[in-house]
Amino acid sequence: MKIRQSLLFATAALALTTAGMQPSFADTADKRIALSNNYAGNSWRQAMLNSWGKNADQAVKDGVVAAGDAFTTAENQATEQAAQIQNLILQGYDAIVINAASPTALNGAVKEACDAGIVVVSFDGVVTEPCAWRIAVNFKKMGEIQVDYLSGRLPDGGDLLEIRGLAGVFVDDEIHSGIEAGVANHDKFKIAGSVHGEWTQTVAQKAVAGILPSMPEIVAVVTQGGDGYGAAQAFAAAGRPTPIIIMGNRHDELTWWKEQKDANGYETMSVSIAPGVSTLAFWVAQQILDGQDVPKDLIVPFLQIDQADLEDGLANTEPGGVSNVEYSLDDAKAYLESVN
């Protein structure tokens, strides 16, 4: 008890000194935010952690918060992340931002954090525990808007080729159901075939090359991101006309699109989630700590690149990476106002 009291005292004293030293524009200057992340093994996650790190360092430097540390579990397992969250509770963080390994298996640990008075914000991989905030990605919508776009471009409809992700994964299921819903809305389209591209260009290229000989004329390819460039290569290798291929904001995809656009005026669109959504989660947590009223369920806006913004999009994408948008405190406030 004594230790806890003196700790409290120490944090209070620290808060006083920091508040005295620089003009803090929020009452969160003494608050500490942690990121609990379950996986760091692909370019999207790396970009996400990078965005978080840059943003949190700046926020600490500006005196908006006292800490913004990122923790990644050694293995992508729910039990491990639950233990990690419990450790973060012990370390006395005021808010924990989570990209969860499982939507449900962390609920116990999340509840414990809430009971300890900690603000929990989950994003991308969200948790179902009601006391936590959720910044979810509407993957279903991401599938639907692809077909909506195609419907505008191709009034006569036709046969589509669908490239799916990894079988049995939640994201793949959701995007696929969105595409199905889109096709149901626009019944001039028909899905002639579907392959699993595993969100990887090389796998997608092989899979598409394998199914193409048995396909009728394909007017467009609906995708999940990370597979558009491979599909384009497969169509070129088979000597077939290039259909409208929806892209997924990867650097190689945008580069290919730009080349085609310059060569023959090729038109398409590209859609994915910006890894910088971690910075949105950071600011949402900060705003909640600041006492703002934030709805529990938020939806992340997509990052959609249209024909007109291709050059800008390409410029904002690192080679080998994914197009990114990072949120500042003002962006996050504007976003929250728009949903409130």
Next chain:
Amino acid sequence: MNGLRFFASARFWRGALPALSLTFVLVGVFWLQPRAMSYFGLNLLFNLAVPIALATIAQMFVIAVNDLDLSIGSFVSLVACIGATWLRDTPLLGIAALLGCVAVYAALGALIYIRQLPSIVVTLGMSFVWSGCAVLLLPTPGGSAPDWIRTLVSYKPSYVPMPLLAAVALGLVVHFGLMRTSWGVLMRGVGGNEKAITRAGWSVLKLKMVMYALTAVFGILAGLTLVGLATSADANIALRYTLLSIAGVILGGGEFVGGRISPVGAVLGAMTLTLTASFLSFLRISPDWQIGAQGAVLIIVLALRAIVNRLEARR
């Protein structure tokens, strides 16, 4: 004089090593994070260690008869899924399913013994069966733990945190059963010298079936505790437990062969493993190094054990 010699003996050090490792890591955690030194802190540090300790004990029963269970992680996941679905909605069906699991485990013990199959192969195969059943039962993560399990695992006794009480009780009960009763001697004997047991007129088949059934019972306890703590299930919730449980048994002073096991040590080993992970994260070691660091801890403890064993052999 006699007492002194005991303290210098290899046997003493062998038994004390797991307790010493745990104390060592615990002191480290308290030093890094004084907040952990409270009722609330100990509860958080150890509550996820309880299902791991139960799974470790389950694994220990199999290791006691010189076998290895590579399916315990997926089995615990399946139990968690049953717990979050059938056991809540249709308790009778749930209980029947869990009893069925025990029967399957006993049958596996019989199969492995009668056909003289390598347990690693059989249980590795079974791990896919359990995983498949779990996915069929709960295709997307969800379900919710029955209220009575929730109440049981979140019970907060005064003075001593529940996880510590549970760990002590678990260690003592299994220790008494396996190390202090004649049945226990028989069961360990299957691992120690199967032929001697057969010659003495006991059925090794039955003993193996009992040991495998006990594995299932403790695996079920682990799964139900886990689902109680997590509040809902996921078909992949406990895959880590397979390796953790084996490491826990070995860390706690058990051997892969010879029926040499230590129930108290196994519980301590499981707690040490859980605590090591917390310790490393309090140290803020980058996740890329954490698995390596965890492995290093294991190697250090095993190296110390090897020294103790060598001392033993010299006598």
